[in-house]
Amino acid sequence: MWEIARSNKRKSVIFVFLMALLLVLMGGVFGEHFAQSAETGLLVAFVIWVILSIIAYFQGRNVFLAVSGAHKIRKEDHPRLFNIVEEMTIASLLPAIPEIYIIDDPAPNAFAVGRKPDSAAVAVTSGLLNTLNRDELQGVIAHEIGHIINRDTLFMSMLGVMLGSIVILSEIARRSLFFGGGRRRTRTSSSGGGQIQVILMIAGLVLMLLAPILARLIYLAASRKREYLADASAAIFTRLPEGLASALEKISVSPIRLRKINQVTAPMYTINPLQNMKLAEDSLFSTHPSTLNRVRILRSMAGGSGYDAYDAAFRAVTGQTRAIIPPSALKTAHATVPSRSRRSDPKSDPGTDQTKQAPSAMGMAGAVLTAAVLMDAAAEPVTPAAKVRETTDAIWKSRGYRFIPCPCGAALKVPPDYRRTDIVCLRCGRKHPAASAS
Amino acid sequence: MECPVCRESMIVIEYDDIELDYCVGCMGVWFDAGEIELMLGKSGIPFPSEALRFRVADTDARELRRPCPLCGKTMQKVCPEHGRVILDRCPAGEGIWFDAGEIREVIKESAGAAGDIVLGALRRYLGEALAEK
Numbered sequence: 001m002w003e004i005a006r007s008n009k010r011k012s013v014i015f016v017f018l019m020a021l022l023l024v025l026m027g028g029v030f031g032e033h034f035a036q037s038a039e040t041g042l043l044v045a046f047v048i049w050v051i052l053s054i055i056a057y058f059q060g061r062n063v064f065l066a067v068s069g070a071h072k073i074r075k076e077d078h079p080r081l082f083n084i085v086e087e088m089t090i091a092s093l094l095p096a097i098p099e100i101y102i103i104d105d106p107a108p109n110a111f112a113v114g115r116k117p118d119s120a121a122v123a124v125t126s127g128l129l130n131t132l133n134r135d136e137l138q139g140v141i142a143h144e145i146g147h148i149i150n151r152d153t154l155f156m157s158m159l160g161v162m163l164g165s166i167v168i169l170s171e172i173a174r175r176s177l178f179f180g181g182g183r184r185r186t187r188t189s190s191s192g193g194g195q196i197q198v199i200l201m202i203a204g205l206v207l208m209l210l211a212p213i214l215a216r217l218i219y220l221a222a223s224r225k226r227e228y229l230a231d232a233s234a235a236i237f238t239r240l241p242e243g244l245a246s247a248l249e250k251i252s253v254s255p256i257r258l259r260k261i262n263q264v265t266a267p268m269y270t271i272n273p274l275q276n277m278k279l280a281e282d283s284l285f286s287t288h289p290s291t292l293n294r295v296r297i298l299r300s301m302a303g304g305s306g307y308d309a310y311d312a313a314f315r316a317v318t319g320q321t322r323a324i325i326p327p328s329a330l331k332t333a334h335a336t337v338p339s340r341s342r343r344s345d346p347k348s349d350p351g352t353d354q355t356k357q358a359p360s361a362m363g364m365a366g367a368v369l370t371a372a373v374l375m376d377a378a379a380e381p382v383t384p385a386a387k388v389r390e391t392t393d394a395i396w397k398s399r400g401y402r403f404i405p406c407p408c409g410a411a412l413k414v415p416p417d418y419r420r421t422d423i424v425c426l427r428c429g430r431k432h433p434a435a436s437a438s
Numbered sequence: 439m440e441c442p443v444c445r446e447s448m449i450v451i452e453y454d455d456i457e458l459d460y461c462v463g464c465m466g467v468w469f470d471a472g473e474i475e476l477m478l479g480k481s482g483i484p485f486p487s488e489a490l491r492f493r494v495a496d497t498d499a500r501e502l503r504r505p506c507p508l509c510g511k512t513m514q515k516v517c518p519e520h521g522r523v524i525l526d527r528c529p530a531g532e533g534i535w536f537d538a539g540e541i542r543e544v545i546k547e548s549a550g551a552a553g554d555i556v557l558g559a560l561r562r563y564l565g566e567a568l569a570e571k
Contacts, residue, residue: 385455392457396450413450413457415439426451426460426467427564 005151007326012155015222019162019215023049026166026211030173033204044172049165056161061113061121064157068111070101070123071398078102078394080380081129081137085122088142091237092149098122104395108132108251109269112144115154122148129391131254132247134380135342139234139244140251146233152226159219166215173208224289228324231294232310239305239340245298252291293317306337402437406430412437441466442504442513442526442535453563454480459507465538467564468507471531481559491519492527508532521547 023045031041055063075082081100089097094117101123108128114120122144124137132140147153235241300313311325323330381387393403400416408428414437423432439448441461448459448468456477459468495515503512506528513526513535523543526535536544541560 389452389455401450410451410453413452415447415449417447418449419446420462422462423449424462424465426449426458426465427453 005149007328009151011225012159012222015159015218016162018218019159019166022211022215022218023162023166023169026169026173026207029200029204029207030169032200034173034176045165045169048168049162052161052164053158056157057115060157061115064113065101065121065123068103068123069105070103071395072099072101072121073394073398077397078129078390080134080390081124081394084134084138084141085145088138088145088237092142092145092233094118094120094145094149096120098145098148100124102126102129102391102395102398106130108254110140110144111269112147112153113157114148115157117148117151120148120153126391126395127254128251129394130384130388131250135238135240135243136247136250138238139240139247142234142237143230143244145237146230147226149233150226150229152223152230156223156226159222163212163215163219167212170208170212173204177208225324227289227294228297228314231298232307232325235298235301235305235310236307236334236337239337240342241298241301241305241310241339242342245295248291248295248298301339304337305339306335307332308335404432404437406432439468439507442468442507443537448507456480456563458563467536467541468533469536470508470533471528473533477563478559481562492516492525493519495524504535506530506532507535518544518547523547 024042027042027045028038029041031044032038033041035041073081078100081102085100086097088094096118098112098114099121101121103123103125105125106127108125108131110122110124110128112120112122122141124140128140129137231244234244238244296317297310297313300316301309302313303309307325307329311323311330314324315321329335381390396403396413401413402416404412404414404423406412406425406428408425408430410425410427412423412425412432414423414434418434421434423434423437424430425432439459440446441448441463443466444461444463446461446463448461451458451460456473457470458473459470460466493516495517501515501524503515504526505511506513509528509530509532511529514529515524516527516534517524521544523540525537525540525544528534541564545560
C-alpha cells in the first residue's frame with residue numbers, strides 16, 4: 001500500500017526543490033535590494049522558514065485541529081464512526097488507528113492531519129455525519145486515510161510552510177518599499193554597480209509580485225494530483241467507488257459553508273470549502289480537482305476497485321494520455337481489486353457478496369473488514385432526526401458533558417464544570433444527584 | 439454555557455429532538471434562535487405565530503441588562519407584541535432568555551385561542567415548569 005507514497009516522495013522532492021529555489025532567490029534578491037547584502041536576505045528567509053517549519057513539524061497537527069474547532073472523541077461517544085475508522089485502518093494496513101475529532105459545523109467536510117501514519121488524526125464535521133449514509137461516510141474516511149498512507153498530510157504541511165514563508169517575505173518587502181525602506185544609494189566601489197542595482201531592483205519588484213503566485217501554483221499543483229490518488233486509495237480500501245462518489249456529490253451540492261476556514265487550511269479538506277462548486281474543469285488555481293471529474297472517474301471504474309480500473313477511468317474521463325497512478329503501483333496486488341455491492345441498497349445481499357469476495361481480495365484484512373461491516377449493520381440510525389441526535393450527543397460528550405436520562409422522557413446533559421450536587425429536571429421537577437450522570 | 443443571571447453552568451435538556459438550556463440555580467430558560475419555532479412547528483402551529491412577535495420594551499430601566507450567553511453582547515429588553523412581560527433578547531439574534539415563570543406569564547398574557555395552542559405546545563415540552571407554584 002506504500003507504493004504511491006514512495007512514488008510521491010520522488011515527485012515531492014521536485015516540488016520542494018522548486019519551492020526552496022524560489023525562497024532562496026527571494027531572500028537573496030530582497031537582501032541585496034533592501035540591505036545591500038544578499039547574505040542578510042538569505043538569513044532572514046532561512047530563519048523565517050526554520051521557525052515556521054519547527055512549529056509545523058511539532059505542533060502543526062494540534063494547531064490545525066485547534067484552528068478548525070475540532071474536539072477529540074472516544075469510542076463510546078460515536079461508536080459507528082469509530083467502527084468505520086477501525087475498518088478502514090485495517091483495510092489500509094495503517095499501523096495505528098488515527099485519533100478521531102468532530103467539528104461542530106453544519107457544512108459537510110473532513111480532513112486528515114499528522115506527520116506520521118502511526119500518529120495521525122481524522123476530523124469530520126457534524127454536517128458530514130448528519131448528511132452521509134454508512135457507505136458514503138466510509139468512502140470519505142477511506143479518502144482521508146489514503147492521504148495519511150500516501151504521506152500527503154506531512155508533505156502538504158511542509159510545502160504549506162514554504163508557501164507561508166514566501167508570502168511573509170514578500171509582504172515584508174512590500175511594506176519596506178511602501179514605507180520608503182530600501183537604501184537606493186549605489187555602491188561606488190564596484191564599477192557598473194548602478195546598472196546591476198537597477199537590474200536587481202526590477203528583479204526584486206517582479207519577484208515580489210510573482211513569487212507568492214508562483215509558490216501558490218506549485219502548492220496547488222502538488223495538492224490536486226494527491227486528491228486523485230487519495231480517491232484511488234479510497235476505492236481500494238472500501239472496494240466500493242460509488243460510496244465516495246455519492247459522498248462527494250452530496251458534499252459539493254451542500255449550500256452550507258464551513259465557518260472556520262481560510263486559504264491555508266482549505267486544501268486539507270475532502271472538498272475545497274472555498275472553491276466555487278460550479279467550476280466544472282480543473283484550473284491552475286484550484287486546490288482540488290473538479291468534483292465533477294472526481295465523481296465521474298469513480299463512477300466509470302469498470303471491472304473492479306483497483307488502481308487499474310481507476311487509471312483507465314481517469315484517462316477516459318479527463319482525456320489525458322498519461323497515467324495518474326504511478327507505474328510501480330500498477331504492478332502491485334492492488335492493481336486489480338474486485339468491487340463489493342452497496343450496503344445501503346436494500347436489494348443487494350451484502351452478506352454473501354462480501355464473504356465471497358473479501359478473503360481473495362484483501363486476505364485477512366478483508367475478512368476482518370467484512371466482519372466489522374456486518375456487525376455494525378444494525379447500528380446506523382434509521383431516521384435523519386436520530387442521526388442528528390447521535391452526532392450532537394457525540395459533540396456534547398467530546399466536550400465532557402455527562403448524561404442523565406429522566407423518567408419523564410427528557411435527557412439532561414450536564415456540563416463538566418457543573419458545581420451543584422443535584423439537578424432538578426425542568427420538565428418534571430424530579431431531583432437527580434449530579435453524580436448519577438454518565 | 440453560562441446563565442446570564444447567576445453565572446452558573448447551565449444544563450442542556452433534550453426532549454423530542456429539541457434542546458434547551460436552563461439554569462438549576464434560577465430556573466431561567468434559554469431558547470436558541472429557531473427553537474421556539476421548531477417546538478411550535480412540531481405541534482402543528484404555523485409560524486409566525488401571533489404569540490411570538492416582540493417589540494422593544496418601553497421601559498428597560500427596572501431590570502438589569504444581561505449578556506447573551508452565546509455571544510456576550512448586552513441583550514435587548516423586549517416585550518411580546520401585545521404583552522408587558524419584559525424578556526431579554528440577543529441583539530445578534532442568537533436567542534431569547536426567559537426568567538423563571540416568564541414563559542407562563544407570556545402565555546397568560548397572549549389573548550385568545552392562539553395563546554391556548556401555544557400553551558399546549560409548551561406544556562408538552564416544559565411540563566411542570568409551567569405549572570403554577
